[in-house]
Amino acid sequence: MVLALVLEERRALLKEELLSKDERALFEIANGFAIRHQKENQRADYNPAFRDWVFWWYLATIELTNRMITQRTSTI
Numbered sequence: 001m002v003l004a005l006v007l008e009e010r011r012a013l014l015k016e017e018l019l020s021k022d023e024r025a026l027f028e029i030a031n032g033f034a035i036r037h038q039k040e041n042q043r044a045d046y047n048p049a050f051r052d053w054v055f056w057w058y059l060a061t062i063e064l065t066n067r068m069i070t071q072r073t074s075t076i
Helices: 002-009 011-017 020-032 048-074
Strands: none
Touching: 002 011, 002 020, 002 048, 011 020, 011 048, 020 048
16 A cells, blocks of 8 residues: 555654654554555455555545644644
């Protein structure tokens, strides 16, 4: 999922701003389920609605990081 790649690029920001368990949960879902890498050890037996939920959650997190980046650059 492309959204996970965007968040991976912003992982340092997420680590700084979020609780470590929250940041870790984002990537545990991307890596534990057949969403991102499509590996054999990932879970693929879930309802397709789960993928929609993850999409919107990741998109909202990208919006959150956009706001964090804007705040940081506007205070410089």
